[in-house]
Amino acid sequence: MKREFIKGNDAIAKAALLAGCTQYYGYPITPSSEIIHTVARVFPKAGASFVQAESELAAINMVYGAATTGQRIMTASSSPGISLKQEGVSYMASAELPCVVVDIMRAGPGLGNIWPEQSDYDQVVKGGGHGSYKTPVLAPNCPQEMCDHTILAFELADKYRTPVYVLADAYMGQVMEPVTFPSEVAKVEKKDWALYADKDSKHNLVTSIQMNTIEMEKVNIRLQKKYQEIVANEVRFEEYCMDDAEMALVSYGIASRISRSVVDELRETGLKVGLLRPITLYPFPTLRIQELSKRIKVFAAIELSNGQMVDDVKLAVNGACPVEYYGRMGGAVPTHEEVVSQVKGFYKLYLA
Amino acid sequence: MGKILQKPTGFYDKFVRKPGTYDQVTHYCPGCGHGRIHKLIAEAMQNLEIGDQTVFISPVGCSVFAYYYFDCGNIQSAHGRAPAVGTGVARSNPHAITISYQGDGDLGAIGTSEIIHAANRGERMTIIFVNNGIYGMTGGQMAPTTLPGQITSTTPYGRDAATTGLPMKMCEIISQLDAPVYVERTAVTDAKGIMKTKRAITKALKSQKEGYGFSFVEILSACPIGWKMSANDSIKRIEEEMIPYFPLKTFKDEIADRTPRPVVPVAPSQEDVLKALGHDQKEEILFKNDKKFIDDFTTQKVRIAGFGGQGVLMAGTTLGMLGMELGLDVTWLPSYGPEMRGGTANCHVVLSNKEVGSPVVESPNVLIAMNEPSLVEFEPSVTPGGLVIVNSSVVVGKCKRSDVTVLEIPMTEIADSCGLKAAANMASISAYLAFSKVIEKDQLVTLIKAKFKKKSLIEQNVAVIEAAYKYVSDHVRG
Ligand SMILES: Cc1ncc(C[n+]2csc(CCOP(=O)(O)OP(=O)(O)O)c2C)c(N)n1
Numbered sequence A: 001m002k003r004e005f006i007k008g009n010d011a012i013a014k015a016a017l018l019a020g021c022t023q024y025y026g027y028p029i030t031p032s033s034e035i036i037h038t039v040a041r042v043f044p045k046a047g048a049s050f051v052q053a054e055s056e057l058a059a060i061n062m063v064y065g066a067a068t069t070g071q072r073i074m075t076a077s078s079s080p081g082i083s084l085k086q087e088g089v090s091y092m093a094s095a096e097l098p099c100v101v102v103d104i105m106r107a108g109p110g111l112g113n114i115w116p117e118q119s120d121y122d123q124v125v126k127g128g129g130h131g132s133y134k135t136p137v138l139a140p141n142c143p144q145e146m147c148d149h150t151i152l153a154f155e156l157a158d159k160y161r162t163p164v165y166v167l168a169d170a171y172m173g174q175v176m177e178p179v180t181f182p183s184e185v186a187k188v189e190k191k192d193w194a195l196y197a198d199k200d201s202k203h204n205l206v207t208s209i210q211m212n213t214i215e216m217e218k219v220n221i222r223l224q225k226k227y228q229e230i231v232a233n234e235v236r237f238e239e240y241c242m243d244d245a246e247m248a249l250v251s252y253g254i255a256s257r258i259s260r261s262v263v264d265e266l267r268e269t270g271l272k273v274g275l276l277r278p279i280t281l282y283p284f285p286t287l288r289i290q291e292l293s294k295r296i297k298v299f300a301a302i303e304l305s306n307g308q309m310v311d312d313v314k315l316a317v318n319g320a321c322p323v324e325y326y327g328r329m330g331g332a333v334p335t336h337e338e339v340v341s342q343v344k345g346f347y348k349l350y351l352a
Numbered sequence B: 001m002g003k004i005l006q007k008p009t010g011f012y013d014k015f016v017r018k019p020g021t022y023d024q025v026t027h028y029c030p031g032c033g034h035g036r037i038h039k040l041i042a043e044a045m046q047n048l049e050i051g052d053q054t055v056f057i058s059p060v061g062c063s064v065f066a067y068y069y070f071d072c073g074n075i076q077s078a079h080g081r082a083p084a085v086g087t088g089v090a091r092s093n094p095h096a097i098t099i100s101y102q103g104d105g106d107l108g109a110i111g112t113s114e115i116i117h118a119a120n121r122g123e124r125m126t127i128i129f130v131n132n133g134i135y136g137m138t139g140g141q142m143a144p145t146t147l148p149g150q151i152t153s154t155t156p157y158g159r160d161a162a163t164t165g166l167p168m169k170m171c172e173i174i175s176q177l178d179a180p181v182y183v184e185r186t187a188v189t190d191a192k193g194i195m196k197t198k199r200a201i202t203k204a205l206k207s208q209k210e211g212y213g214f215s216f217v218e219i220l221s222a223c224p225i226g227w228k229m230s231a232n233d234s235i236k237r238i239e240e241e242m243i244p245y246f247p248l249k250t251f252k253d254e255i256a257d258r259t260p261r262p263v264v265p266v267a268p269s270q271e272d273v274l275k276a277l278g279h280d281q282k283e284e285i286l287f288k289n290d291k292k293f294i295d296d297f298t299t300q301k302v303r304i305a306g307f308g309g310q311g312v313l314m315a316g317t318t319l320g321m322l323g324m325e326l327g328l329d330v331t332w333l334p335s336y337g338p339e340m341r342g343g344t345a346n347c348h349v350v351l352s353n354k355e356v357g358s359p360v361v362e363s364p365n366v367l368i369a370m371n372e373p374s375l376v377e378f379e380p381s382v383t384p385g386g387l388v389i390v391n392s393s394v395v396v397g398k399c400k401r402s403d404v405t406v407l408e409i410p411m412t413e414i415a416d417s418c419g420l421k422a423a424a425n426m427a428s429i430s431a432y433l434a435f436s437k438v439i440e441k442d443q444l445v446t447l448i449k450a451k452f453k454k455k456s457l458i459e460q461n462v463a464v465i466e467a468a469y470k471y472v473s474d475h476v477r478g
């Protein structure tokens, strides 16, 4: 175990090597660039490979090619770059190739700016590219989780043969905190579907095309089955002060850090507020929220977007109780006081 | 459907991947150049005995199903991205023979960026570029290589060079780059043309087998369906109309002048990884766990701001590291990106004995202002009763708040007097510790001695810390 005081972005790059990642393909973009900088510095030293691609589109297609070899492959970017990667992620989901994609979200739409937003939720959690596919999405809220989730993402990617996202915001990428790294490199098994450019594996085929509708439907059904399995096995979330809570905040990433402080303050004034933090955004903790909605009087999604995750909360609650939303956009991070006053307002409305 | 007589071993015996009952014939139209070119590749694979190590990338286009036929590793890729996919294959399996087979829409339009950059990097791969001057698969639209005046579904009045440009000459473009070793254009027309094409394909694959880099073989090829012509007329059209515009020749052959690249597999060992990460050394424990210190600690929310180059960010990381070593929960959040370009920098530091919520410090209880604009900007945000430490060597103006404690420390002068002007940041945190007593100065010194990267400057940094500490003790009544 090695402890470092380290940026979230740097922790991701280092954790990737410990996860057994052998290759990184990427294109620089703020606020994710420390990842590519650290990769460029440490990957070659470790005997792993790194290519600065000509675009995010090229990078994800390099990842596609490299992933066919059964090795652990990664790319990282930020929102505008993720828009470009969607083509490749859809192809990889269809061809069932594992990889890890990191998105350090910034403000949009368009070029927006480099400050934090969580407005890639829809394009990352809902599939994003064309076709009926999903990808597991992990949402770290501290550098330690940037490390742990990167390693977990590689495991899930191999286990389910799918691209997996680590979805974080600009502040998670930039913030430095203590991180304890594992002291061993994860073992990576040989895959029976991969192409090793040898006699034994040469009859393996990586493709996403099926001209026959029934055959293509079979591919789709297989994918949906896989997603059901993921939903059944991989939901992760964290609850804070939820035992006796009457109001539940729901938030992830930097918003969950603010929400936690807000819960602390409101608890001191006697308000029964708790926090549910989804750690996996896909699969979303739908069942848990459903369960909670039997006793919780109101949910409030706190997120840095126009209200994207709140849709999933509403789907889970399904009308059982009110669901409110508060968020800022444009890279503006809500202050502690702002959230306190909003949450108090909701509390008064439904619980006074 | 094109029938392939005498199957080379580069092909499957039976095309079982192909749907339907005809497992001996390809899916191509009669007279289509793709079928001929496939056969030449399969023969070359047989002759060079590379079937097992070859990874063939099918593009999007009429040859999307090339994997029905080739008895080797097969990948189907997105439209235009085959050279990027090939880059991934070649980098992961450096012993692989990677073939990127592409049409003119795939390579010359949607995938222009990928082909140029793969060529420029000299990736270990062979490009087979089938130039039929049209989009075959999607219904005969204009390709970047469509000839002027040629009628297609999207140039119903003939290609107008004034608005659509002239046909792109990819061999000419690729051969301008330094990295490719071999660039040639041939045509599948008569027996002679076919022989020449076979030689070019074999040469490219052989050079790859021997460890040379990037080869590019462009082949003028018939699309009787798209051109709405008979197979025979199509061959004539290649000879009479295409070849005059796309001259057949060797554009580049530097195989003899280059040295083959060794095959180095990507296989990082655990030892190499830990070493590269700097995780191979035993961890040094700097301070004994001091429960009382942690229990008694009051949360510190610090904002440090100044010019870029004053070490503002490092002052913050130093405080953070010190807190971590002492067992506190710590966060550090910097200003970043273009904001730094204006020459200012600032960071948020939180030290606490509880789990820190938001790392954003909106209302600091400590502000360290290393320059004037920082004081002006952040002074109003300091919590009442807080501490404002001003670098009086640089800041002329005064703090206007009467509800905070102000320390004016000539940080830059103190640092300069110790021979290291750049260490004003160390003076700032030393002054902070000297006044607030939240952490002992000697612990800061211990940290610097153990963790400071530039070993030659440790002594001077420590001197600055001592001098600033003394300055506060001498000049400020605690
Ligand atoms: C992103 C995307 N855009 C468009 C298409 C549709 N499309 C398929 S093949 C093709 C052109 C193929 O032409 P070419 O590369 O010349 O190959 P040919 O069919 O002539 O062999 C196009 C436009 C696609 N599959 N994907």
Ligand code: SF4
Residues within 6 Å of the ligand: B027, B028, B029, B031, B032, B033, B034, B062, B132, B136, B137, B222, B223, B224, B225, B226
């Ligand atoms: S449309 Fe043209 S390129 Fe496609 S198979 Fe037919 S002849 Fe060949």
